[in-house]
Amino acid sequence: QVPLVESGGGLVQAGGSLRLSCAASRGSVTVNTMGWYRQAPGNQREFLATLRSDGEINYAGSVKGRFTISRDNDKDTVYLQMNNLKPEDTAVYYCNFLGYYYGPDGYRKLSDSWGQGIQVTVSS
Secondary structure, X not given: OOOEEEEOOEEEEOOOOEEEEEEEOOOOEEEEEEEEEEEOOOOOXXXXXXXXXXXXXXXXXXXXXOEEEEEEOOOOEXXXXXXXXXXXXXXXXXXXXXXXXXXXXXXXXXXXXXXXXEEEEEEO
């Protein structure tokens, strides 16, 4: 599996901004999709945005225009810029990696891995 390390969450007032980062800490990744999801208490995990290594982007309608996903392929890192945050954006945010990497044995392997989750709290 490809371990993921998330950072950038915290507490912000409504209308503010935060940027989340997620780094794939195993090298030799190849074709993959990295994305962001969130889960609020009592709710199911919700899709937010994905960005494929070839540049294809998808957004959930609920965040389109406020959230922007981007990636640095050299660093195997994906970002989520969140603007005009609302109290209903409060949740634990998770990063996902779905794709391939080369293991130490030289074989290509499939990984579907999740970050540890990072809290985002938006106060009114």
